[in-house]
Amino acid sequence: MDITEVPVTQKGKGKKKKNKSDKTKTTEQPAKMETDVEVKEEKTEETVSFPPAFSVSDIKNKQRRHLMFLKLKQDKRKQKMELKKKRKRQEKMLGSKAPPKQVPKTIENQRVYDETTVDPEDEEVAFDEATDEFSAYFNGLTNPKVLITTSDRPRGRTVKFCRQLATVIPNAHVYYRRGLALKRIIPQCVARDFTYLIVINEDRKVPNGLVLCHLPEGPTAHFKVSSVRLRKEMKRRGKEPTEHTPEVILNNFTTRLGHSIGRMFAALFPQNPQFVGRQVATFHNQRDFIFFRFHRYIFKNEKKAGIQELGPRFTLKLRSLQKGTFDSKFGEYEWVLKRHEVDACRRKFQL
Amino acid sequence: MxxxxxxxxxxxxxxxxxxxxxxxxxxxxxxxxxxxxxxxxxxxxxxxxxxxxxxxxxxxxxxxxxxxxxxxxxxxxxxxxxxxxxxxxxxxxxxxxxxxxxxxxxxxxxxxxxxxxxxxxxxxxxxxxxxxxxxxxxxxxxxxxxxxxxxxxxxxxxxxxxxxxxxxxxxxxxxxxxxxxxxxxxxxxxxxxxxxxxxxxxxxxxxxxxxxxxxxxxxxxxxxxxxxxxxxxxxxxxxxxxxxxxxxxxxxxxxxxxxxxxxxxxxxxxxxxxxxxxxxxxxxxxxxxxxxxxxxxxxxxxxxxxxxxxxxxxxxxxxxxEEAECAVGEDGQEVKEEDDDVDEVWDAMEQVDEREQNLKRKTPEEEAENSNRKAQENFKSKTSEDGENPEKKTPEEEPPKNKTKKRKKAQA
Missing domain, CATH: 2.130.10.10 (YVTN repeat-like/Quinoprotein amine dehydrogenase)
Structure with a gap:
């Protein structure tokens, strides 16, 4: 089959090429005719036969170049505005018949399909999730109890961040690290029935890392923390949060890895939220960045609801997910961010 | 199962x-x-x-x-x-x-x-x-x-x-x-x-x-x-x-x-x-x-x-x-062997194809180049040799005709 297919395409190409060559010939012939008449002019034409495309950067005078560039920009802007106006006018004219609005292309809606995306009807994945390390929490057997600590000698913002995080997560206890090794803290935590260990790392007084370790069997996730905003730095924030257990919103954790991370966050909070408190903790995943927000809501009337941010807010990015409790040296990693291998495609997301 | x-x-x-x-x-x-x-x-x-x-x-x-x-x-x-x-x-x-x-x-x-x-x-x-x-x-x-x-x-x-x-x-x-x-x-x-x-x-x-x-x-x-x-x-x-x-x-x-x-x-x-x-x-x-x-x-x-x-x-x-793929590979080898041993006709066909390909690849570019060069030469050599131009053009135009003939053969 292949043998028959290949020459067909070649013939097609060949014909095209022939046509082209014919055209070139036809164009050449009159040129040659002219050459017969006037020789000197022809030579000049030869050198300028392909005028280069005009570009602003070719202008050598700096001032003039600048001027021309400004003009170019203005023209472009004008054109754009005109197009926009025209489209709007058309929309008004046509009313409901107007062509649908174009959706801008973003790397999210152009996302490459991930084969690990969890299908809710998949038996095997369902079984895997039902029997994983969080099954005790999701079956209602354990209640979360969280220990929050920091890297050694925390300064300023990190301490405040820890305290505010403890007000968000119910049943959380902040302890001073006292230079203890995590591997020695973990057995003590397990003995005292803690289900989570959160370690906030800081660099130059800025919190920059978060280790989330589920106890007693793991897994351990390591996040990069960025853009931390404490309660005090927040504009239009509400009053201090109450003691009620908040509701949890987990957005957009679709892949298998995303599911495990989502379950991990869900297990931080008690399962039955107190709706009286009207408080919501949100973990929103977008382009593999997890945005944390803490809100209080109010139903103004049947249609409208108002929200009020309580803070703190921060952004997480997953660095690694390790099986078992914290053991960065000998632990087995389930997923590691390998920037130069994984990030080759900007439209591929892991969570 | x-x-x-x-x-x-x-x-x-x-x-x-x-x-x-x-x-x-x-x-x-x-x-x-x-x-x-x-x-x-x-x-x-x-x-x-x-x-x-x-x-x-x-x-x-x-x-x-x-x-x-x-x-x-x-x-x-x-x-x-x-x-x-x-x-x-x-x-x-x-x-x-x-x-x-x-x-x-x-x-x-x-x-x-x-x-x-x-x-x-x-x-x-x-x-x-x-x-x-x-x-x-x-x-x-x-x-x-x-x-x-x-x-x-x-x-x-x-x-x-x-x-x-x-x-x-x-x-x-x-x-x-x-x-x-x-x-x-x-x-x-x-x-x-x-x-x-x-x-x-x-x-x-x-x-x-x-x-x-x-x-x-x-x-x-x-x-x-x-x-x-x-x-x-x-x-x-x-x-x-x-x-x-x-x-x-x-x-x-x-x-x-x-x-x-x-x-x-x-x-x-x-x-x-x-x-x-x-x-x-x-x-x-x-x-x-x-x-x-x-x-x-x-x-x-x-x-x-x-x-x-x-x-x-x-x-x-x-x-x-990959058994299937391996089989394909083996088949391919066998086919090649057959080609070498038996089918001279096919050999001939392939050669024609190759020539054609070569021609196709070369002709348009070469012709253009040749014509350009010759045109330039002509300008340099000035009007005295202009009389020869048509003669030079004719051999350039011939190869495409050959090509078409060959193509017709191949199609046949």
């Missing part, structure tokens, strides 16, 4: 207790289990072939049972209890005398040989605590090697179970005269020699040579900074493929211990690694739930299959992985 299991060339054991078969040529994956009986108790720890013909698989589960899986029938045919779950899960399994006896080794260090259908083990060896892996010598099937954490490499002859044939010695103390920790994670016998290659939890690769009096490794190499978990020997020899807990796989040269190349694309720790017996392929599986097949030659990913659960172990069939 048998229909789906026969074409499978890669077998994987998962943490959820499912035996998975992957047919690479058909690009399909199958689960072999009762979906109603799923439980972590059946978590597959090791896999091995029950006979040389590769018609039956032995599947060792965490709960101390060894199940026989028939590839032909596509179902489990036999179950046998080979130890307590309390003794730790299986770390290795092997078959002796073409299926007559099975060797199992548990984490606690109980190495047992099971003969026929008897409930009691024929021989039982204590190989030390914390065993990480037991492997069989593919050439001398009575030789097995064991090793683990603080449990150095030992080679056992199962016919003389009293004493190990070879016991390795720990590395020399370091420059502070402190004991070097020892943690054998996996080992393999180098075919064609007595040598054994091991990888350790301290990212070292050691080669031991039992034939010499030296009991310390004859070669030490390191790779990366994370514990190595598994290794495998390619068919080509002289090298070893190792994988670590961060999902890095590398080929190490066994002559000097240098890294020959790394395999990309893994996201999670490697649990199972095996090189194909004849093809230059290496299959890996692990915590990222993917089966990946890399080529050893260009180190590219050839196949990538998502298998939904964490994978513990991997077993390749010794026949070519």
């Amino acid at each position: 048998g229909e789906s299991s026969r074409p499978c060339t890669v077998w994987l054991g998962s943490e959820t207790g499912i035996l998975k078969g992957v047919s690479v040529s058909r690009k399909q994956a199958f689960n072999f289990c009762n979906s109603s009986q799923l439980s972590r108790q059946h978590e597959v720890r090791t896999l091995c072939w029950a006979d040389a013909a590769e018609s039956e698989l032995l599947v060792a589960a965490v709960d101390g049972t060894v199940k026989t899986f028939s590839v032909e029938k596509g179902a489990f045919t036999d179950t046998r209890s080979c130890g307590d779950p309390a003794e730790g899960c299986f770390v290795g399994m092997a078959v002796l005398d073409n299926g007559a006896a099975q060797v199992t080794c548990a984490e606690s260090g109980l190495l047992r040989v099971w003969r026929d259908e008897s409930r009691e083990p024929a021989t039982e060896i204590r190989v030390g605590s914390d065993v990480a892996r037991m492997r069989q010598n593919p050439e001398h099937r009575h030789n097995v090697a064991t090793g683990g954490k603080d449990n150095c490499l030992k080679v056992w002859d199962l016919e003389k179970p009293d004493k190990p044939v070879f016991t390795a010695k720990n590395l020399r103390n370091d420059w502070l005269d402190l004991r070097r920790p020892h943690w054998v994670k996996d080992m393999a016998f180098i075919p064609g020699s007595d040598k054994v290659v091991t990888c350790t939890g301290h990212h070292q690769v050691h080669v031991y040579d039992p034939s010499t009096p030296q009991r310390r490794p004859v070669l030490e190499a390191t790779y990366g900074e994370y514990p190595l978990t598994t290794l495998s020997l390619p068919a080509a020899g002289d090298s070893v493929v190792v994988g670590n807990t961060h999902g890095q796989i590398a080929v190490l040269d066994l002559r000097k211990g240098l890294v020959r190349g790394c395999f990309k694309g893994l996201a999670g720790g490697v649990r199972g690694l095996q090189c194909h017996a004849s093809q230059p392929l290496v299959a890996s599986c692990g915590l990222d739930r993917f089966l990946r097949i890399h080529s050893l030659e260009n180190r590219r990913v050839q196949h990538k299959v998502y298998l939904k659960s964490r994978l513990n172990c991997l077993l390749l069939a010794s026949r070519p992985l």
